[in-house]
Every structure is written in C-alpha cells, then in structure tokens.
Amino acid sequence: MNHPILNDSPFKTKISFHKLIESLEEIALTDVDYRSNYALALLEQIKKVPELFTGIEDYASINEHKQLIKHLLADLFPTALTKNEIKAITIPFQNLTFNYTDRFKTILADAGNAFDMSIRDYNDDQLYIVSCILILNTQYGQNLDYNKPLFYDIPDANGILKHYRILYNADFMEIIRTENAVELTQEDIDMLMDNYDDIALWKQKFPKESWILKGFGIISLFDASVESAISNLKTNLLRSDNQQKSKDDDIQTIFRTIFKIPDLKLGFVLYNEEENKFTTPPFSNNTESNSYILLEKEEEIICKSALFGCTLQAIINDKKPFIISDVDKFSIENASFAAHLAKQNIKSCILAPVIKNDKLLGVIELISSQPKILNSVNANNLDLLLPYVVETIERYNIDLQNQIEAVIQREYTSIHPSVYWKFRKEAQKYFQIQAPNKDYIFKAIVFKEVYPLYGQIDIKSSSNHRNETVKQDLKSQISQLITILDHLTENNKLQLLEQRKFELFSFSKELLIELKADTEQQIQLYIQKEIHPVLTNAKNDPKLQLLIDAYFNELDEKTELFYHARKKFDEAMSIINKKMASVLDKEQLEAQQNYPHYFERFKTDGVEHNLYIGQSINPNIPFDMMYLNNLRLWQLQTLCKMELEHHRLKPLLPYELDVTSLILVFSSPLSIRFRMDEKRFDVDGTYNARYEVVKKRIDKANIKGTLERITQKEKITIVYSHQNEETEYLKYIQYLQFKNIIEPEIEKFDVEELQGVSGLKAIRIKVINSDVAHKKEYTYQELLNELS
Known part of the structure; x- marks a missing residue:
C-alpha cells in the first residue's frame, strides 16, 4: 500500500520516532542491565533505518519496517493490554493509522475489507482548519477552544453500527516552521477567529505544507456506542419531519445499537385516552412500520380487543412493560396472541408503556425473530431512552393542540387578519395587567365609522x-x-x-x-x-x-x-359552494393588497360575504373614500366571475341548479362589535340594525307592484337607497360593459316595501357567458381536483 500521508494540509508530515529514540538512548546509559541491554540492541537495529529518526514521508516505508517499529513502540503498547485496549499510531486529524492492538485489529476485521474508516462529520476543509488551529494554539500562544468530539462509526460483525470516541496523545510530536510559513499579525489572527468557514482565508494564512509536523501521535478509542446513540436519538427526535434524516441515524438503527440486536424492529402507537384507543402516530419515525403488534395494518383499535387478553391490562392499567422472551413458550398461556406474533415471525418482544405524570401516552414495540434475545434484563435499556421519547411525544401533543386550535379558529371562529391586531392587543393587556386570583374583564372589540359591503350568490329555489x-x-x-x-x-x-x-x-x-x-x-x-x-x-x-x-x-x-336524488342534489350544492367560495377567497387575497379590510363569508344554500372598510380597522394607513369605491368595483367584478364560473360548472353538475346574485349598497358608516357569545362581528347600535334587517329580507323581495322576485338566475341584482349610489354603480356597469363582461341591457325598478324598510331601488344586469373569450371548459376530474 503506497499513498500520501496527507492529501491537503498546512503540514508537511514526517512520521518520526526521534523523541522515542532519544528516550531509548537515555535508557541505554542507565545501570539497569536488562533495560540498557535491550535499548542498546534496539538502537543498533534503528541505526540501519535512519529515516525512523529523520522522518518518514512514504507509507510504504512504514509497512516495510513494521516489525522494528512494533519493537520500538513496545513500551507504549504493552502485550498484556493488547486484547483490551483499542490503540494505534496515527497522525492527528488524518485517517492514517498503523501498529494496531489486537482488539483494534479484530474491530476492523469485523467491519470488512470494504469499510473506509473516516472521522464522523469532518470534511477535508474542516480537517485543514483544525490543523491551522493547532498551529495557532501551540506556536502563537492562542487558546482557541475547539472541543468538538471526534468519532469513528464502525459496524461490527452483525452489522450493528458501533460508535468509538477518539482521543489523541500528541506528546511525541513537534511543529516546525518552514520558510514558506506566513508570519501572522494579531490582526490576521483576529480575522481568522471571525471567519471560521472561509477556507480560502485559512489557506492564504497557512499555505499548504508551510509547516512541518514531525513525530507521531497515539490514538485511543473507547466504545461510546450507547452514549452516542442516545445523543443521536435526541437529535433525531428534535428534527422536524421535513428535515433529512440519514439512514445511520434513524431511530430503529439507534435502538439496534443500544440493544445490540441486528434484527430488532421498532414500532410505536399513540394512546387516545378519551376514546380508549391505540392509534397510528401521524409523525414519521423512519421505521419500516408504525406498529407490528398492536395495530399491525389497522389505523386504530379499541383497547378491549380480546386477542391481547391481559396484555393490554398490564400496559394500560398497571403501566408496566409486557415482555415475552419466548413466544413459543408463551403460546401455552395465550394461544391466540402467540399465533398473532408467530404469524409475523416474532419470537421475542417487549411492549413498553410511555408514561408522563402517570398518564399513558403511547406504547413502544420492540420485536425480534430470535427467541430470548429480548427479555426482562435488557428491557432496562429502555430507561435510558424513554425520557427522550416522552419529551418528544409531549412536544408533539402540544404542537398538535396548537394546530387544532389554529384550525378551529380558521375554520369555525376565524379572526380575520385585518382585525387580529386589536384582539392581540387586548390579549396582551390580559397577561400584563391581570392580578393573581382576579378575573380580568375584557374590553369590547369595536370598530367605528366603517363602511359595509354585502353580497351573496344564492342557489335558486x-x-x-x-x-x-x-x-x-x-x-x-x-x-x-x-x-x-x-x-x-x-x-x-x-x-x-x-x-x-x-x-x-x-x-x-x-x-x-x-x-x-x-x-x-x-x-x-x-x-x-x-x-x-x-x-x-x-x-x-x-x-x-x-x-x-x-x-x-x-x-x-x-x-x-x-338516498339517490338527494345525493345528487347535495353533491351539486357542495360543488357550487366550494367553487364559489374558492373564487371569492382567491379574489379577496388580491383585494386586501389595495387597502386592508375585514372580510367574512358563510356557506349556506350559496355563499354570502360581508366586508367592512374604514380607518379604524387599519389605523396605520390613511383611509380615503377612493378605497371604498375601489372595493365596490372589486365586489361587482368578483360576483361576475362567480356567475361565469357557475355557468361553466352547470353541464358537469350531477343535479342542475341555478344561482342568483345580489349586492346590497349601504353608504352610511356604522360600527361593528365582536359578540363574545356568538364569536362573530355584528353591527352595533339601534340605527345600524336597519342594515341587518335589509340584509335578511332583501333576497326574498319582489319588484314593487308585481310577484316577480328581484333576483333572477344568471343575473346580478344591486339594491340601493340613494341616487348617488345609482350613479356610482352605473359607472361601474358601463366600465364592465366596455370590458365585455356585462350585457348591454340594464333593468331598473323599485323594490316592494318590506317590514320596517321602504324606498329601496334596484338595478339588474346579466353577465356575458356566450363570448368565446370567456369560455373555459372543465372536465369533471379537473373540477374535483381543483375543489380538493
């Protein structure tokens, strides 16, 4: 084997035993005959290989003289400890090692010839920088603290990944400056301290092979598999689902490392106390299956299953692990459960409850195809792991509750973003002002001088x-x-x-x-x-x-x-409501960009919406009537789009339904108050209540003096009270006619008198739906995909 000692380093490395040889020379001069004779004989052999003193730069030379080197290192590697210690000669921060103890040799042999021993989580750039830090500390008197633990991850003969902590002894090494070394100022050192990740800077200040590293180091390993696996478990459990998890760090691999069982499989189920059920956890734990025993292929089971017998009682009531070391032997006590396990080739298993404050959170399943490999003795290893699992599940439950609350607020008691600031302000006062054991009285949330807009698209009849x-x-x-x-x-x-x-x-x-x-x-x-x-x-x-x-x-x-005809009707209603609501929600996001305003919508037999705009809703942006006019035009355009979307949907509906559209114009500002009992906004004051009365009665009204409804299918009806409102909306209509959105015909009429309401007028218009430019045909599948 012949390869460079270091690929890229600020050091020119010379493996030298000069300090050890100098020590032998001192021993040779002593009066202890057997020690001095041994030293003299060894020094005689060393003279034949002068590079052992001057420095070896070629790995082949080490291999050639390995027996002599072994004798030279005999005092540092005593034979009596060779089967216990994991030691070798090395150059720090390099993958070069030799002169292994017997135990080290066995570990490498078990790992296989294909195994490449490298330091965990260190790349070439990091090793270069760490070598530079060593120079700064030893040659420039710096005290840069760099104590990141070093590990080798080495698989054993069974394929279980073992983790070995690395310790270096550098007593036999020295660092020597060369003429190529850069003389550093304090300013240079300060710059390096502030730019750890700038490898180009480090290489500029410490050019390649500008320093000589002469001597050798001793590497000692100790098995830190359990401690490292627990650390990896904590890191893994803290990761979010969308963060990458390496195969070596997944939870199942970690458990195999700790239990030293290569075929160990891990399952986990959550316990729902309210429904007394075991359920599949919604988070991923990188195992092949969520559950092998309790759920198998089911999503949930009621905790009264006869199959498990006393097993579930021990876990749920007694909150103790249930351990089966030999499934075949256990079949005498519970044949059905043993058969359930044997079906999956489970020969030993542990069902361990996960408990917090005497409350069952879930169950960990450990299974193996080997009998007696899982037992009451190694079940105690779970004591090392369960605290982190408990912490993770507790954190998950808190996050889940927060998400549930957010969904409930969004879907059922939504606080619109435009007014959320005022609710938050009042909530902050609650935490700042409230005194111990004293109820805080929340102030009413009221927005004054806001202009209302109301519209609906209703399913006709x-x-x-x-x-x-x-x-x-x-x-x-x-x-x-x-x-x-x-x-x-x-x-x-x-x-x-x-x-x-x-x-x-x-x-x-x-x-x-x-x-x-x-x-x-x-x-x-x-x-x-x-x-x-x-x-x-x-x-x-x-x-x-x-x-x-x-x-x-x-x-x-x-x-x-x-339930055939009704099912078609209900499906048609649902499709229309979902599509109309999606159009309204999408358009509303754009409308908020012009001027923030309050918005709410409701699904009934159609879709209704309320908007309120005014200075009190957004105190930080000056309000102008232009924003109200713009929002009115937006509302009319949006209803036109909703009418057009319904026209496109009609051919695909399982049950044919028509819609009518209505806008109520109300130009007087009013106040709205949040009703704590109903968890929604409503108009405030007797005068403002007239607006709500009109909203509730107008869609069923007739044209004055006739029996004809003011609303008609495929038409938009605009109800108003004052002449200036009519003038304003006629301008909008003319604009939309120019844009080829509304048909030329405009109907005007008076609205019949309603109880407590009179003097209303209306305009009725029809959206163009025959123009090819407006046509957009859906397939039924596209429709379902969009709504989903």
Whole structure:
C-alpha cells in the first residue's frame, strides 16, 4: 500500500520516532542491565533505518519496517493490554493509522475489507482548519477552544453500527516552521477567529505544507456506542419531519445499537385516552412500520380487543412493560396472541408503556425473530431512552393542540387578519395587567365609522329542489317495496300483506301533493317498523331473495331510506359552494393588497360575504373614500366571475341548479362589535340594525307592484337607497360593459316595501357567458381536483 500521508494540509508530515529514540538512548546509559541491554540492541537495529529518526514521508516505508517499529513502540503498547485496549499510531486529524492492538485489529476485521474508516462529520476543509488551529494554539500562544468530539462509526460483525470516541496523545510530536510559513499579525489572527468557514482565508494564512509536523501521535478509542446513540436519538427526535434524516441515524438503527440486536424492529402507537384507543402516530419515525403488534395494518383499535387478553391490562392499567422472551413458550398461556406474533415471525418482544405524570401516552414495540434475545434484563435499556421519547411525544401533543386550535379558529371562529391586531392587543393587556386570583374583564372589540359591503350568490329555489329530491327518493323506495310485496303475496295469502301494500299506496298519493314537514319522518318510521320486519322474516325463494337483497343494498346506512336524488342534489350544492367560495377567497387575497379590510363569508344554500372598510380597522394607513369605491368595483367584478364560473360548472353538475346574485349598497358608516357569545362581528347600535334587517329580507323581495322576485338566475341584482349610489354603480356597469363582461341591457325598478324598510331601488344586469373569450371548459376530474 503506497499513498500520501496527507492529501491537503498546512503540514508537511514526517512520521518520526526521534523523541522515542532519544528516550531509548537515555535508557541505554542507565545501570539497569536488562533495560540498557535491550535499548542498546534496539538502537543498533534503528541505526540501519535512519529515516525512523529523520522522518518518514512514504507509507510504504512504514509497512516495510513494521516489525522494528512494533519493537520500538513496545513500551507504549504493552502485550498484556493488547486484547483490551483499542490503540494505534496515527497522525492527528488524518485517517492514517498503523501498529494496531489486537482488539483494534479484530474491530476492523469485523467491519470488512470494504469499510473506509473516516472521522464522523469532518470534511477535508474542516480537517485543514483544525490543523491551522493547532498551529495557532501551540506556536502563537492562542487558546482557541475547539472541543468538538471526534468519532469513528464502525459496524461490527452483525452489522450493528458501533460508535468509538477518539482521543489523541500528541506528546511525541513537534511543529516546525518552514520558510514558506506566513508570519501572522494579531490582526490576521483576529480575522481568522471571525471567519471560521472561509477556507480560502485559512489557506492564504497557512499555505499548504508551510509547516512541518514531525513525530507521531497515539490514538485511543473507547466504545461510546450507547452514549452516542442516545445523543443521536435526541437529535433525531428534535428534527422536524421535513428535515433529512440519514439512514445511520434513524431511530430503529439507534435502538439496534443500544440493544445490540441486528434484527430488532421498532414500532410505536399513540394512546387516545378519551376514546380508549391505540392509534397510528401521524409523525414519521423512519421505521419500516408504525406498529407490528398492536395495530399491525389497522389505523386504530379499541383497547378491549380480546386477542391481547391481559396484555393490554398490564400496559394500560398497571403501566408496566409486557415482555415475552419466548413466544413459543408463551403460546401455552395465550394461544391466540402467540399465533398473532408467530404469524409475523416474532419470537421475542417487549411492549413498553410511555408514561408522563402517570398518564399513558403511547406504547413502544420492540420485536425480534430470535427467541430470548429480548427479555426482562435488557428491557432496562429502555430507561435510558424513554425520557427522550416522552419529551418528544409531549412536544408533539402540544404542537398538535396548537394546530387544532389554529384550525378551529380558521375554520369555525376565524379572526380575520385585518382585525387580529386589536384582539392581540387586548390579549396582551390580559397577561400584563391581570392580578393573581382576579378575573380580568375584557374590553369590547369595536370598530367605528366603517363602511359595509354585502353580497351573496344564492342557489335558486334550493328548498323546492330539496323537497322534490326527497319525494323522488321516497317514491322510488315505496315503488320497490310494493314490487317486493307483490311477489310475496303470490305464494302467501296473508291479509296483512295486502294491508301493508294499501298503506304504501296511501303514502304514494301523499307524495303527489306538497311535502309536509313531518311526511318524510312518518314514512321512514313506518317502513322501518312495519315493512322491514316483514322482509327480514319472510321465507323467500331465491328470485325474491335477490330482490330483497338488492333493496337493502340501496338503503342509506344512516337513514335506512333511499338516498339517490338527494345525493345528487347535495353533491351539486357542495360543488357550487366550494367553487364559489374558492373564487371569492382567491379574489379577496388580491383585494386586501389595495387597502386592508375585514372580510367574512358563510356557506349556506350559496355563499354570502360581508366586508367592512374604514380607518379604524387599519389605523396605520390613511383611509380615503377612493378605497371604498375601489372595493365596490372589486365586489361587482368578483360576483361576475362567480356567475361565469357557475355557468361553466352547470353541464358537469350531477343535479342542475341555478344561482342568483345580489349586492346590497349601504353608504352610511356604522360600527361593528365582536359578540363574545356568538364569536362573530355584528353591527352595533339601534340605527345600524336597519342594515341587518335589509340584509335578511332583501333576497326574498319582489319588484314593487308585481310577484316577480328581484333576483333572477344568471343575473346580478344591486339594491340601493340613494341616487348617488345609482350613479356610482352605473359607472361601474358601463366600465364592465366596455370590458365585455356585462350585457348591454340594464333593468331598473323599485323594490316592494318590506317590514320596517321602504324606498329601496334596484338595478339588474346579466353577465356575458356566450363570448368565446370567456369560455373555459372543465372536465369533471379537473373540477374535483381543483375543489380538493
């Protein structure tokens, strides 16, 4: 083997034993005969190889004289300790080693010929810089503290990765300046101290081979596998899911290192105390499976499974590990559980509860295909690991609760970003001002002098459509039941069957008229109590049994009624609402860029939205009426886009539904207050309540003097009170007509008087949906993908 001692270093390395030889010369001059005679004989041999004193620069020379070198190092490598100590000669911060102790040789032999021994987490640049730091400390009197532990990671004969801590002895080394060395000033040293990662700077101040490293070092290793594995476990558990985890550092490998079991597999399940269930953890732990025993391929199990018997009781109630050292022997006590384990070739296992404050958080599963390899003795190794697992699960639970709270706030009790600052300010006061054992009274969150905007896109006649689909499903179900009863009466002359048929016919007639509020419930109860028992108890021929089976297969699991027409209607409603809401949400993000304002939307039989804009919502940005006008134009344009999107959706809907659109114009500023009991904003004050009254009643209003609704399908109705509002919106309409978005025709009319509200007027316009430029056809799959 012939290779350079160092690839790239500030040192020109000369492996020299000159200090050791000088020590031998001193021994040769002593009066101790056996010591001096040995030293003299060894020095005679050394004279024949002068480079052992002057310095070796070629590795081949070391190999050539390895026996002489071994004798020379005999005092440092005593034979009596060679099978215990892990020692060798080395040059610090290099991968060059030789003159191994027997134990070191065995470790390297077990690792295999392909193993390349290198220092963990050190690259060539880092080794270069560490060598420079050594020069600064020894030659320039610096005291730069660089104590990063050094490790070799070496696999044993079973493939288990062992971690060995590296210690250097540099007593037999010296550093010598060459003419190529750069003389450093304090300013140079300060610059190096502030630029550890600048390898170019270090190489400039310490050119390659500008210093001589003469002598040799002694490397000693000790097995720190458990300590290092625990450290790796802590690092691994602290990593987020999206951070890269190396194969050598995954949790399963760490457990194998600590337990010294090459085929050890690790599983983990969470315990849900509220539902008394074991569940799959949602976080990844780099194991092949989340659970091998308790869940296997299931997502969750109730903790009363008969399969596990006393196993679960020991874990849940007693909170003690359940250990099976020999599954075959255990089968005598619990054959079913043993069979469950044997099916996966599990011969020994440990189920260890993870506990915090006497509360069960989860269960760790350790399994092996070797009997007795896992037992009550090595189960104690878990005491080293469980504290970090507990800490991780506790941290995960806190993060999960925070995320759940965030989702609840976002989806159910959302505080819009535009007003969040005021809630945060009040919450900060709570923490700053509240006195111990004294309730803090939260101040009302009120925004004064804000301008409201209201709009909706509503599904036309949704109640009528819903009632019609209920009728269709009930008629279909009753018709199928009558057919089955007809077949039953062919071979069975029971009068009761004829009566049941008569009663079903009576329900059919009721469905020909307008559906009453309790009709569906009456029919449902009748079918469940009177008809279904007849079908389940009847003795049928195979043909009739097929009819009965087909009927029951069509029933909805929850209602035990037909749910075909209603399902199409509900799906159509859901698609429209989701698409309209997604368009509104996307456009709203852009609108917030112009001037921050409060926004909320609701899904009902359509999508409603409220907007409030004004200085009090954003005190840091001066408010101008231009921002209100701009938001009104944005609202009208957005409803046009929503109308157009619905027109594109209609051909793909499972049930045809039309929509109507409405905008309510209200030019007077008002105040809004956050209702703590309802967790939402509402207008504040008696005068402002008129606005809410109009909102609730306007969409069902008619054109004055007619029975025609003010809203129509595929049209947008703008309701207003004052002439200046009409003038403003006509300008917007003319602009959108110019942009080829709205059709030329404009309808104007008065709105009928509502209870407590009069003098309203309206404009009605239609969005152009026939222009090729507007067309964008969806496939049904694209639609589902977008909504998902």
